[in-house]
Amino acid sequence: MNLKEQLMQDMKEAMKAKQSDRLGTIRQLRSAIKNKEIEARQELDDNGILGVISTAVKQRREAAQMYSDNGRPELAAKEDAELAVLQQYLPAQLSEAEVRDIVAAVIAETGATSMKDMGKVMPQVMAKTKGSADGKIVNQLVRELLAG
Incomplete structure (x- = not known):
């Protein structure tokens, strides 16, 4: 259904x-x-x-x-x-650790090194977490990991 x-x-x-x-x-x-x-x-x-x-x-x-x-x-x-x-209609939400792993993997794939690369990382992470992670949390984790 x-x-x-x-x-x-x-x-x-x-x-x-x-x-x-x-x-x-x-x-x-x-x-x-x-x-x-x-x-x-x-x-x-x-x-x-x-x-x-x-x-x-x-x-x-x-x-x-x-x-x-x-x-x-x-x-x-x-x-x-x-x-x-x-x-109730959204898929189960990912934990912060799971989202962090996805963000780290995308950063490694794209070779992102600084905040200037955020535009490369965010769309790919959002595509992988579609509906199962809050965009605000994803944004926060991407900023945190890119800042080092």
Whole structure:
């Protein structure tokens, strides 16, 4: 079963179980996927859908952080609940040590030696960790390893 079918099935289950928060999040995600398909003028495969989910996860994390920083815990809690639903559709997240190993391997492959080579390293690392590592953590580790 592909991700699109999984989302449809989970949406039906959320309707039957009257889980309005989960249902709303899944509907938002399906809408974002549909918008991306219209923009691309083709149907998205699972990798494309993972990209949309990753973007939504990043948006929810940033929003929750902003709400927390500005003293709005009720809105931060809502974003965190949506984040929990979205993360169910992403592959298992890699640990920091696993990401560090991938970054080190890419640095060795590309022969990167300084921060100037970050543009060579980041796209390859992100391609290898697609959906299974947070871009902010990847960026931090690449900077750390390139700085020496």
